[in-house]
Amino acid sequence: MKLLVINGPNLNMLGIREPEIYGAETYDHLCDMVAKHAVNLGVDVECYQSNYEGDLVTKIQDAYFEKIDGIVLNPAAYTHTSVALLDALKAVQIPTVEVHISQVDKREDFRQISYVRQACVTAIWGHGFPGYLEAMDILVNLARTGQRTCAAADSADDAPKEGEA
Ligand code: DQA
Secondary structure: OEEEEEEOOOHHHOOOOOHHHHOOOOHHHHHHHHHHHHHHHOOEEEEEEOOOHHHHHHHHHHHHHOOOOEEEEEOHHHHHOOHHHHHHHHHHOOOEEEEEOOOHHHOOHHHHOOOOHHHOOEEEEOOOOHHHHHHHHHHHHHHHOOOOOOOOOOOOOOOOOOOOO
């Protein structure tokens, strides 16, 4: 089983950008956590990041041809703007979990809109870096039970998790 973790713009700046919101740990640390969790789950994983919307679209398209079984997607700011990412997800029909490190539901109004959510099996926000690992668990369970969808989008509980300031 092959999973793909896709991170959008400015997530390469984790550890530097707004640590009070995104925590002090780096993007490399996130990829390390993802890689170790993949070993525990017995799956392959690639961690990809780009600051360019078109590159993210191409990566989602490539996932179709590479027969990726599930995508963990944090589109970052493109969450709130990108019909192109939504269309790419609709095109490839690969089970995808939307993840946000921060509690987007408690932030600015413009962060309450997610264009990609309607093409995702669920969404996790406000769990810090561990949210990515939860998303991987969901995708592995879906694949192992032969499901393509799961229950309605998750909401974060109020308790900050490790990796969140
Ligand atoms: C984010 C939330 C987005 O609103 C923001 O633009 C990001 C990161 C998060 O992980 O909390 O860059 O997706």
